[in-house]
Amino acid sequence: MSVTTEKKDASEGGFAEVVKICAQALLIAVVIRTLIFQPFNIPSGSMEDTLLVGDYLFVNKFSYGYSHHSLPFSPPIFKGRLFEGVPKRGDIAVFKVWVPGDGWTDYIKRVIGLPGDRIQMIDGVLHINERAVPKVRLPNDYIDGEGGAARHIPRYEETLDNGVKYEVLDMDRSGFLDNTPVYEVPPGHLFMMGDNRDNSTDSRVQSAVGYVPMENLVGRAELLFFSVERGEAAWAFWKWPWTVRWSRIGTVLE
Template sequence: MSDAKDGIVETIKTVVYALLIAGVFRTLFFQPFWIPSGSMKDTLLIGDFLFVNKMAYGYSQYSCPFGMCPIDGRILGSEPERGDVVVFRHPVNGQDFIKRLIGLPGDRVQVKNGILHLNGEAVPTEPVGMFVEPMEPQGPQQLLPRCFNGPVGAGGSCEKEKFVETLPGGRTHSILNVGNGPTDNTPVYSVPEGHYFFMGDNRDNSTDSRVNQLARGVGFVPYENLIGRADRIMFSSAGRSLFYVWTWRPDRLFKRID
């Protein structure tokens, strides 16, 4: 009987130690993040699960272990690079967002007829066909996709135009288009020092830095609000629950985020 009790105690201790180690690991290095919406399709899909590298840009008040970092600055880490996929704290409502870093401090950003312009130059885009997904509710929120070929009935093929965009410096990523929208033509945004400009890859379905904070948009994001960089998808499920095994996406397991 004593041996059985000792075994139970050791098992409990092992579980507690494992949870403590996992908690410290999460606090210091990585933060889990589920993709709740389609604003970053097709780079990130609803139901993708990833870990955010909190050390990528150093620690801030939002990513600092145990709250021991300076309130108005960062320690360690490197500078964010244009094209990074970043998780950040919304400057107004405090929610965590994930978008692609498009504009660096001092950049001038504008969208004209759906084409991104940086510092007065159009960013090259190349059509690469269509992104196709079924017209059905997605994820726990049961969101329906928007379609270039809409309206599409339930179970039909929802299509979006797909392009490859090449940012200054040569980094490439895919973007999607569903037609003319209110953010396809914008004024020129001059990114202030210490701030960044973000956009979603699903360009017509993203409330990002193109939208003023007064209209519940992201606006310019200060450096200290950056939480970390998303580098790799760890797991992905297309269903309403992780336990719906038949909805898992094996092709996205450990997929690198470009």
């Protein structure tokens, strides 16, 4: 064998090894994203101030089991859920909604109603099974500076019957969704709501989101691993000293 042939064989062998390593890395990444954790970024203010535009978080894929929505692009290869786990009231969950023109789209909201629950908003107060959820005004307003001058928005703390506490915003004292009919959650479905109550398209809007089938769950939001200011690009690393919200990194979501 000539020196030229040996060099050619070594080059081809090296290229094949690179291809093999890349394929293995891709396979591992797909398995992790499908079965364990999926990164997710917050595109809207519907969960403020729990989650902010520019937050990046990990979603636990095995918390509720697996459906075809656990796979990239939601291929309809099977129905139902494998290893199904029931969400707890108060969980922050990612789920799929069919949006005309966009296909299956990720939404993130809080689990408020479980199968069989009756949900209603009365004068801005959440009622679950005819009982008002305790709502206490917090001392400091949420300050929203989007679009110009800072706007002070009242913040409240709600406490669910299982002890879960979280903050909600009340942008409009007489918002369109502050008074609703009674929603009776069907079997196998959930009632999801955003913490920014007057700026959230959620299960109260039956024509858009409505009751969410358990099958549409993607996973539970658990850890905030990165965050940049609204309108900033996460990949612009040279701006990080000024644009990264350092205090939010590592926040465990409850």
